[in-house]
Amino acid sequence: xxxxxxxxxxxxxxxxxxxxxxxxxxxxxxxxxxxxxxxxxxxxxxxxxxxxxxxxxxxxxxxxxxxxxxxxxxxxxxxxxxxxxxxxxxxxxxxxxxxxxxxxxxxxxxxxxxxxxxxxxxxxxxxxxxxxxxxxxxxxxxxxxxxxxxxxxxxxxxxxxxxxxxxxxxxxxxxxxxxxxxxxxxxxxxxxxxxxxxxxxxxxxxxxxxxxxxxxxxxxxxxxxxxxxxxxxxxxxxxxxxxxxxxxxxxxxxxxxxxxxxxxxxxxxxxxxxxxxxxxxxxxxxxxxxxxxxxxxxxxxxxxxxxxxxxxxxxxxxxxxxxxxxxxxxxxxxxxxxxxxxxxxxxxxxxxxxxxxxxxxxxxxxxxxxxxxxxxxxxxxxxxxxxxxxxxxxxxxxxxxxxxxxxxxxxxxxxxxxxxxxxxxxxxxxxxxxxxxxxxxxxxxxxxxxxxxxxxxxxxxxxxxxxxxxxxxxxxxxxxxxxxxxxxxxxxxxxxxxxxxxxxxxxxxxxxxxxxxxxxxxxxxxxxxxxxxxxxxxxxxxxxxxxxxxxxxxxxxxxxxxxxxxxxxxxxxxxxxxxxxxxxxxxxxxxxxxxxxxxxxxxxxxxxxxxxxxxxxxxxxxxxxxxxxxxxxxxxxxxxxxxxxxxxxxxxxxxxxxxxxxxxxxxxxxxxxxxxxxxxxxxxxxxxx
Ligand SMILES: [Zn+2]
Numbered sequence: 001x002x003x004x005x006x007x008x009x010x011x012x013x014x015x016x017x018x019x020x021x022x023x024x025x026x027x028x029x030x031x032x033x034x035x036x037x038x039x040x041x042x043x044x045x046x047x048x049x050x051x052x053x054x055x056x057x058x059x060x061x062x063x064x065x066x067x068x069x070x071x072x073x074x075x076x077x078x079x080x081x082x083x084x085x086x087x088x089x090x091x092x093x094x095x096x097x098x099x100x101x102x103x104x105x106x107x108x109x110x111x112x113x114x115x116x117x118x119x120x121x122x123x124x125x126x127x128x129x130x131x132x133x134x135x136x137x138x139x140x141x142x143x144x145x146x147x148x149x150x151x152x153x154x155x156x157x158x159x160x161x162x163x164x165x166x167x168x169x170x171x172x173x174x175x176x177x178x179x180x181x182x183x184x185x186x187x188x189x190x191x192x193x194x195x196x197x198x199x200x201x202x203x204x205x206x207x208x209x210x211x212x213x214x215x216x217x218x219x220x221x222x223x224x225x226x227x228x229x230x231x232x233x234x235x236x237x238x239x240x241x242x243x244x245x246x247x248x249x250x251x252x253x254x255x256x257x258x259x260x261x262x263x264x265x266x267x268x269x270x271x272x273x274x275x276x277x278x279x280x281x282x283x284x285x286x287x288x289x290x291x292x293x294x295x296x297x298x299x300x301x302x303x304x305x306x307x308x309x310x311x312x313x314x315x316x317x318x319x320x321x322x323x324x325x326x327x328x329x330x331x332x333x334x335x336x337x338x339x340x341x342x343x344x345x346x347x348x349x350x351x352x353x354x355x356x357x358x359x360x361x362x363x364x365x366x367x368x369x370x371x372x373x374x375x376x377x378x379x380x381x382x383x384x385x386x387x388x389x390x391x392x393x394x395x396x397x398x399x400x401x402x403x404x405x406x407x408x409x410x411x412x413x414x415x416x417x418x419x420x421x422x423x424x425x426x427x428x429x430x431x432x433x434x435x436x437x438x439x440x441x442x443x444x445x446x447x448x449x450x451x452x453x454x455x456x457x458x459x460x461x462x463x464x465x466x467x468x469x470x471x472x473x474x475x476x477x478x479x480x481x482x483x484x485x486x487x488x489x490x491x492x493x494x495x496x497x498x499x500x501x502x503x504x505x506x507x508x509x510x511x512x513x514x515x516x517x518x519x520x521x522x523x524x525x526x527x528x529x530x531x532x533x534x535x536x537x538x539x540x541x542x543x544x545x546x547x548x549x550x551x552x553x554x555x556x557x558x559x560x561x562x563x564x565x566x567x568x569x570x571x572x573x574x575x576x577x578x579x580x581x582x583x584x585x586x587x588x589x590x591x592x593x594x595x596x597x598x599x600x601x602x603x604x605x606x607x608x609x610x611x612x613x614x615x616x617x618x619x620x621x622x623x624x625x626x627x628x629x630x631x632x633x634x635x636x637x638x639x640x641x642x643x644x645x646x647x648x649x650x651x652x653x654x655x656x657x658x659x660x661x662x663x664x665x666x667x668x669x670x671x672x673x674x675x676x677x678x679x680x681x682x683x684x685x686x687x688x689x
Pocket of ligand 1: 012013014015528532588589592
């Protein structure tokens with residue numbers, strides 16, 4: 001089970017896709033309408049989508065999106081529905097087709113076909129999963145029951161981590177922030193069942209209520225395991241106490257965006273001194289890490305605090321905590337009663353989702369998660385040609401040129417810092433479409449009919465793959481996700497951008513659309529990712545991906561004044577009810593949106609070469625550019641998920657991404673002839689890049 005939010009680099013995405021929550025939910029399939037009816041709506045932009053009853057100068061998002069929003073309500077099995085999801089859904093049908101073909105047990109299947117085919121078939125085999133019941137958990141439960149002292153906790157944490165169950169803390173490999181070409185070990189905070197540490201402490205009415213429901217959920221899971229109600233109630237309280245204790249030492253999401261706060265390179269001895277009661281040597285050896293002498297301890301306070309929490313609870317309490325996470329972490333491959341209970345809390349209560357996704361969609365998701373590069377190889381053969389790669393690279397080139405011109409002309413930055421910024425820009429490398437180095441699953445055993453074992457072995461295999469990197473040079477050919485992903489990333493530690501095949505399609509990129517629409521769509525996305533290299537976080541890393549200050553003090557001050565403007569502007573936007581956005585948490589993404597749209601606009605003007613294109617459907621190229629941008633952010637979300645995302649998501653809601661950005665651009669005002677006092681004309685327009 002992977003965390004939704006990993007350290008630092010996972011933050012620099014285009015959008016948060018709620019996959020981790022999807023993985024938390026599973027069920028016997030409810031009967032859905034025929035799939036073909038739900039398949040692939042036309043995602044191309046059309047002028048008919050515009051809501052002519054709205055003045056674009058009053059609310060550009062409503063002008064561009066309100067019709068789409070009315071026509072595309074949130075499906076009952078989702079908490080969030082946007083253009084990204086439409087596109088991802090089309091990909092699901094492609095992948096299902098691939099998996100169904102591979103799942104036919106016939107002679108001559110390749111090793112990879114056997115793996116994905118049997119993995120998917122096992123996941124779909126609800127009968128076998130029901131029949132197995134909780135038996136697959138018994139080995140773990142026996143191991144937990146057999147622990148004789150807290151001194152044996154490291155061995156048990158090893159077993160659970162290798163199976164993919166997240167207890168106590170996280171352990172992984174990562175680039176060394178100050179020597180980014182080298183991979184090192186990393187210990188991170190972890191071990192919580194709620195989405196974020198803040199959930200344990202907020203004292204507003206809704207948060208208090210949510211905690212009660214969480215405790216009730218944990219109790220229900222224990223009763224499903226066979227414990228009587230009073231025992232389960234007591235156990236759930238223990239879980240809550242331990243997790244609250246762990247959460248006390250954890251950093252909040254805003255702090256986790258600050259590289260200075262999540263990089264603490266310690267020797268193994270220094271780590272041991274933080275928590276002398278936990279034998280790290282036993283853990284590191286057991287979990288399968290190569291030997292090392294120093295590592296990044298993301299938050300030393302978390303480890304120190306963890307030691308206290310271990311001491312404060314009895315061994316029996318710890319066994320209860322481990323048992324809870326074992327059932328929680330494996331819920332997707334357990335019988336329907338568990339899956340339904342899990343759905344009730346994590347999807348319905350936490351996110352406002354009404355019903356479970358059909359089983360095949362969940363199984364497609366799990367297969368993508370566990371064997372993504374096998375699926376991906378076939379996916380790109382079917383959907384992505386060399387032409388798509390060429391065209392995208394051409395656009396990236398145009399955007400990089402525009403960003404270079406933008407940096408050279410910045411009124412607030414001195415020449416020395418400009419020279420450094422240009423060195424960094426020139427060093428950015430582009431990864432388009434799919435990886436040059438597919439993951440090797442040859443050591444992973446997939447057994448038809450054993451969904452539980454397949455899931456655990458896949459987790460174990462993947463953890464070993466990641467841990468094997470410790471002490472090795474960074475391999476930039478490896479991608480963090482498979483090519484059907486609808487997203488894009490900038491990685492500050494590698495100084496590169498990644499555009500998977502999944503996003504290089506309408507409405508982001510349409511080879512039948514004019515330049516204006518494409519520069520507003522995928523162009524602004526490319527600009528967004530490039531700008532991440534220069535946002536409040538990315539700007540702290542240099543051309544080689546090292547955490548190193550390349551700014552003059554006075555330019556840094558100017559930069560902070562300008563990012564402060566963006567922070568304060570977005571902190572005034574309301575997400576839901578009276579809940580406002582966290583301006584600091586969303587600062588990097590908002591900076592990237594603003595910078596990205598600006599340089600995409602500059603790049604579009606460059607393509608005109610002095611000759612304005614003729615209007616299409618009565619819309620000028622400039623007007624269409626902004627529509628191409630707004631169009632990709634049309635989305636609906638439940639109030640519950642809007643509330644959740646304010647706490648954990650560094651991205652602003654679609655409405656603010658659109659209106660916040662265009663209102664900062666005089667070019668928008670000009671394109672739509674807005675009066676100076678219009679709501680879409682910011683009186684205090686912020687500009688960083
Ligand atoms: Zn981003």
